[in-house]
Amino acid sequence: xxxxxxxxxxxxxxxxxxxxxxxxxxxxxxxxxxxxxxxxxxxxxxxxxxxxxxxxxxxxxxxxxxxxxxxxxxxxxxxxxxxxxxxxxxxxxxxxxxxxxxxxxxxxxxxxxxxxxxxxxxxxxxxxxxxxxxxxxxxxxxxxxxxxxxxxxxxxxxxxxxxxxxxxxxxxxxxxxxxxxxxxxxxxxxxxxxxxxxxxxxxxxxxxxxxxxxxxxxxxxxxxxxxxxxxxxxxxxxxxxxxxxxxxxxxxxxxxxxxxxxxxxxxxxxxxxxxxxxxxxxxxxxxxxxxxxxxxxxxxxxxxxxxxxxxxxxxxxxxxxxxxxxxxxxxxxxxxxxxxxxxxxxxxxxxxxxxxxxxxxxxxxxxxxxxxxxxxxxxxxxxxxxxxxxxxxxxxxxx
Numbered sequence: 001x002x003x004x005x006x007x008x009x010x011x012x013x014x015x016x017x018x019x020x021x022x023x024x025x026x027x028x029x030x031x032x033x034x035x036x037x038x039x040x041x042x043x044x045x046x047x048x049x050x051x052x053x054x055x056x057x058x059x060x061x062x063x064x065x066x067x068x069x070x071x072x073x074x075x076x077x078x079x080x081x082x083x084x085x086x087x088x089x090x091x092x093x094x095x096x097x098x099x100x101x102x103x104x105x106x107x108x109x110x111x112x113x114x115x116x117x118x119x120x121x122x123x124x125x126x127x128x129x130x131x132x133x134x135x136x137x138x139x140x141x142x143x144x145x146x147x148x149x150x151x152x153x154x155x156x157x158x159x160x161x162x163x164x165x166x167x168x169x170x171x172x173x174x175x176x177x178x179x180x181x182x183x184x185x186x187x188x189x190x191x192x193x194x195x196x197x198x199x200x201x202x203x204x205x206x207x208x209x210x211x212x213x214x215x216x217x218x219x220x221x222x223x224x225x226x227x228x229x230x231x232x233x234x235x236x237x238x239x240x241x242x243x244x245x246x247x248x249x250x251x252x253x254x255x256x257x258x259x260x261x262x263x264x265x266x267x268x269x270x271x272x273x274x275x276x277x278x279x280x281x282x283x284x285x286x287x288x289x290x291x292x293x294x295x296x297x298x299x300x301x302x303x304x305x306x307x308x309x310x311x312x313x314x315x316x317x318x319x320x321x322x323x324x325x326x327x328x329x330x331x332x333x334x335x336x337x338x339x340x341x342x343x344x345x346x347x348x349x350x351x352x353x354x355x356x357x358x359x360x361x362x363x364x365x366x367x368x369x370x371x372x373x374x375x376x377x378x379x380x381x382x383x384x385x386x387x388x389x390x391x392x393x394x395x396x397x398x399x
Contacts, residue, residue, distance in 0.1 A: 005041035006050050006186045009034050011071075013053055014161040018062060020069035021157040035078035040084025052186045055168035060161065099369070121177040128170065135181055136188065136195075137222050138277040141259075141270070144215035145198035146191070165190040175305035199270050206304050215262050223256035223276060231285045235383060237294035248283030252276045297381035299391050301354060302328035308352060308394070316341045317364055319356030320392060323386060346371050349397040357391040370396040 012034035019026050034053075041049025061067045093101045102178045133140045173184045222352045227249045234241045259272035293300055302325060305315055314332045317325060318341040325334045334344070338359030345351050346368040353373075355363045367373065378393040 009037035040289030144211035146194035245287035252279035298324040300379040342366035
């Protein structure tokens with residue numbers, strides 16, 4: 001959803017910029033879409049959508065040494081429109097939290113990400129550039145050609161805008177210590193447009209650059225690594241690998257190899273790379289990943305809870321704070337510590353308590369005297385947000 005708002009805002013901003021360069025009227029629809037996208041984007045994820053647009057507009061203004069085109073955004077009614085969209089929610093959340101939302105989101109969350117690697121997600125600059133070989137696959141096939149062509153044609157308004165969309169935001173994400181793969185995702189649509197142009201113009205032309213050979217070789221290694229990783233993952237988590245997925249991944253790796261050979265021989269066959277990607281994603285996203293239960297700890301935990309008699313029984317979760325579990329169990333679900341869960345259970349004996357193995361000892365130690373609990377089962381899996389194995393046990397007061 002955030003990416004959709006960014007694309008709408010940037011698409012509108014890019015058209016406004018392009019029209020300004022050729023002295024073509026802009027009208028009101030493009031600014032209207034831009035400000036609506038900013039408002040919705042702020043509701044979804046705070047400052048991210050405005051930040052992408054601000055960096056792109058700032059880079060273009062500095063590069064062109066001209067800020068007059070920004071007047072086409074109609075700030076005098078656009079900013080109030082954005083505030084009209086976001087204002088009611090902002091007022092409501094500030095009232096509901098007695099002002100705590102601002103200090104928590106800006107102070108404890110945003111500043112923590114800017115100052116140091118939050119939640120063990122720190123990484124050095126350059127991480128996203130390396131990760132793009134995998135995260136942008138199979139589009140990474142054309143990354144070298146896209147970079148060279150984009151720089152050569154940087155005077156063209158459309159290409160100039162795409163560069164301004166990518167570079168400042170990407171550099172900022174590389175500088176910020178806290179890094180997660182999806183943080184740089186708002187720059188990927190612009191990167192995809194440049195890569196698509198490079199592919200359409202013939203990525204395997206006879207006159208090849210050394211950077212193409214490097215990019216293609218890395219692309220092939222990533223394809224092989226993805227195939228091996230997808231096939232090994234279920235076994236690593238103690239589950240069986242579906243036979244159909246083995247065939248799909250084998251086909252994908254084979255097609256990737258043929259595509260790579262054709263490129264090295266100077267014969268552009270991008271469709272082979274696309275076919276390899278289709279087979280890889282079909283094997284991974286349709287066959288392997290959804291059936292690997294250990295990856296979906298929230299799904300397994302929700303199934304365990306929903307298998308009990310839950311009529312008017314609140315659910316408390318200790319030591320596992322993934323939003324996906326709240327989504328599956330309902331917003332009445334309380335996320336807390338093992339100690340607090342034990343206190344809640346003593347006051348509300350009908351409560352179901354889901355406790356992680358890391359909070360289990362604290363939970364049991366904090367149980368009130370005379371309060372005994374029965375285990376209703378447990379689920380184990382990988383908490384993919386931090387890469388740690390975890391076991392969740394469901395308790396109720398002994399009957």
